[in-house]
Amino acid sequence: MRVIITEHARKRLKDVRQEKITYADIINAAREIPGCIPTATRFKGFFAKSGRIFDIVAKDISSGRLVITVIGK
Template structure:
């Protein structure tokens, strides 16, 4: 996958992930938090992988399941703590 440059990778958030942001368990986590977290993961992710230990600006911890596709870094789901 061609990189656009540090921090410039396109992040695609699935409809499922957007819907999960509305759930109580994910409250206080927003799309900006998700994009920052997804861009902070180094390297190429060929298969869906769970990454743990992210923190939203609100202080809410969360995990991400992401995979790199041709369109960019695909955020499959968000797991709030």
Template sequence: MQRVIVTDHARKRLYDLRQDRISVNDIEAAAHEIPGHIPTATRFRGFVARSGRVFDLVIKDIATGRLVITIIGK
């Protein structure tokens, strides 16, 4: 299983109203669901947090793992 790295920017966004009720565990689980290698920053849509909140992730694979660049809540 690949390591998931959540950037400081993404962690700060979790405190915004739009990302309310999305946890770091939700983000890590969603990042693990994405198959394959992601060489450039790509937006993946339609993940659902345990709270029911829908969100998107922008992710890129780097040498040390899967980098979560930002979270976009719906």
């Protein structure tokens, strides 16, 4: 499945709260979510390789899975 990370989510990765979360962490998290996501939904409790816990907001669109934002813990 193709994972698309929005510009907003890319910008959020530069914040202190999301530091040490990589694009690969986000892509892996988005691919772990089973089924179809017709509306933007928050998914909680993913672990980055650095050990940081984060949530993502994602939605399925015709060209793949869109990651709208990333929320670090």
